[in-house]
Amino acid sequence: MGVSIEVANxxxxxxxxxxxxxIDLNIPANHATALIGPSGCGKSTFVRCLNRMHExxxxxxxxxxxxxGGLDIYADAKPxxxxxxxxxxxxxxxxxxxxxxxxxVAAGLKLNxxxxxxxxxxIVEKSLKNSALWEEVKDDLKKKSGASLSGGQQQRLxxxxxxxxxxxxxxxxxxxxxxxPVSTSKIEDLIFQLKSQYTxxxxxxxxxxxxxxxxxxxxxxxGRMVEFDSTHKIFTNPSDKRTEDYxxxxxx
Amino acid sequence: MTxxxxxxxxxxLKEQLLVMxxxxxxxxxxxxxxxxxxxxxxxxxxxxxxxxxNRLEREIDxxxxxxxxxxxxxxxxxxxxxxxxxxxxxxxRVGDAAKSISDRVRxxxxxxxxxxxxxxxxxxxxxxxxxxxSLQSFIEGDAELAxxxxxxxxxxxxxxxxxxxxxxxxxxxxxxxxxxxxxALMISRALERVADHxxxxxxxxxxxxxxxxxxxxxxxxxxxxxxxxx
Numbered sequence: 001m002g003v004s005i006e007v008a009n010x011x012x013x014x015x016x017x018x019x020x021x022x023i024d025l026n027i028p029a030n031h032a033t034a035l036i037g038p039s040g041c042g043k044s045t046f047v048r049c050l051n052r053m054h055e056x057x058x059x060x061x062x063x064x065x066x067x068x069g070g071l072d073i074y075a076d077a078k079p080x081x082x083x084x085x086x087x088x089x090x091x092x093x094x095x096x097x098x099x100x101x102x103x104x105v106a107a108g109l110k111l112n113x114x115x116x117x118x119x120x121x122x123i124v125e126k127s128l129k130n131s132a133l134w135e136e137v138k139d140d141l142k143k144k145s146g147a148s149l150s151g152g153q154q155q156r157l158x159x160x161x162x163x164x165x166x167x168x169x170x171x172x173x174x175x176x177x178x179x180x181p182v183s184t185s186k187i188e189d190l191i192f193q194l195k196s197q198y199t200x201x202x203x204x205x206x207x208x209x210x211x212x213x214x215x216x217x218x219x220x221x222x223g224r225m226v227e228f229d230s231t232h233k234i235f236t237n238p239s240d241k242r243t244e245d246y247x248x249x250x251x252x
Numbered sequence: 253m254t255x256x257x258x259x260x261x262x263x264x265l266k267e268q269l270l271v272m273x274x275x276x277x278x279x280x281x282x283x284x285x286x287x288x289x290x291x292x293x294x295x296x297x298x299x300x301x302x303x304x305x306n307r308l309e310r311e312i313d314x315x316x317x318x319x320x321x322x323x324x325x326x327x328x329x330x331x332x333x334x335x336x337x338x339x340x341x342x343x344x345r346v347g348d349a350a351k352s353i354s355d356r357v358r359x360x361x362x363x364x365x366x367x368x369x370x371x372x373x374x375x376x377x378x379x380x381x382x383x384x385x386s387l388q389s390f391i392e393g394d395a396e397l398a399x400x401x402x403x404x405x406x407x408x409x410x411x412x413x414x415x416x417x418x419x420x421x422x423x424x425x426x427x428x429x430x431x432x433x434x435x436a437l438m439i440s441r442a443l444e445r446v447a448d449h450x451x452x453x454x455x456x457x458x459x460x461x462x463x464x465x466x467x468x469x470x471x472x473x474x475x476x477x478x479x480x481x482x
Contacts, residue, residue: 208324235326237463247326249255 002030002199003069010064034210037220051086087162091174093154095146104146131160152183276343279350284376298354305347335460342449366432369418382450395461401454408447415440
């Protein structure tokens with residue numbers, strides 16, 4: 001099941017560039033939360049702080065608190081453990097190109113010490129079903145490579161890979177921006193189904209997508225969280241003029 | 253400023269609606285004038301306006317639909333387009349009410365004049381003032397002015413109720429005046445509807461400008477939940 005995320009006084013830097021400033025935010029469990037804002041506003045940096053990926057850059061720095069299911073990820077846990085609990089899907093699908101579909105999904109499990117074939121088979125099937133890909137690939141699991149799939153299928157394969165290690169949170173950084181409308185709507189349907197089991201945070205430039213899939217939406221601007229509210233409120237009657245100007249296209 | 257073309261399209265939509273508003277307002281004023289001076293040539297003008305209003309209603313709806321489909325508007329732009337669609341329908345109904353009054357004036361042509369206990373000119377004055385103010389609130393995006401219109405509707409409703417009571421009494425007690433009383437009653441009812449449409453327009457302006465839904469705010473407190481009704 002998904003868990004809530006509590007962020008308090010979060011600040012992040014790339015070198016001297018203060019990319020996130022004083023972010024306070026409570027993301028509810030088992031909901032989809034969308035983060036919107038112009039390029040460079042800090043939304044992708046923010047999600048990278050939720051699984052400690054931001055600090056993989058040597059010039060990056062983070063201060064503040066992030067509690068995931070009550071666990072302080074910067075004080076009480078190792079990055080590897082955090083990334084098992086907090087899966088991530090990127091803008092461009094990134095399957096392991098030489099591995100089969102099966103091995104792509106099983107990779108994280110093997111890394112975590114799983115070796116029993118029956119258990120692996122079961123989890124691979126469940127993950128591919130959860131990512132709505134099973135019916136399309138079940139006959140070619142070990143025959144075809146991940147790279148042989150279409151872009152939309154590859155993205156769902158990456159989601160299956162993320163789900164296989166049984167995370168509590170799924171971060172998605174523009175997961176459909178490189179996909180055609182049909183593949184995009186499959187990913188959106190998937191997000192809709194998955195949020196009953198996982199807490200989903202999705203970064204998107206597509207505001208209609210945010211409106212379609214998320215119950216909560218946050219608007220970032222210049223490294224700050226300008227407004228966080230129900231998606232309905234943000235897209236019909238936002239409280240902050242800057243939010244309204246952005247979503248109505250008056251700047252950005 | 254980005255989306256310049258979209259902003260221009262919104263301005264054009266507003267201008268189209270203002271043309272429609274001008275026609276509807278003029279139409280109701282003409283219908284009242286036709287009643288006052290019993291001039292059928294004015295009724296012809298009302299009929300022609302009604303046809304033009306109907307045509308404009310379709311054009312405005314199509315333009316609004318195009319913007320919804322092509323531009324995926326958000327927030328205040330979305331509320332604006334939604335309000336335009338609803339105000340458009342209300343203005344078309346104002347045109348219908350003007351036509352209805354003008355039809356009554358035509359049917360009264362062969363009837364002798366009667367001194368009836370109903371102040372149609374006063375009612376018309378109030379209803380047209382509501383239309384004028386509601387359109388002014390739309391032009392200026394003035395939610396406060398729009399709010400001031402909501403209370404005016406009660407006065408027109410009260411006048412319509414009083415007219416109903418007085419005119420049914422005439423029909424009962426002076427049956428030879430029944431046709432004139434019935435016409436006056438229908439005109440009173442049409443003016444009451446015009447005031448209702450002006451109220452709707454004011455409510456839509458408030459929704460557009462402030463995002464607040466003020467419709468049915470009194471009756472909602474005691475309304476049954478439609479989702480649990482058998």
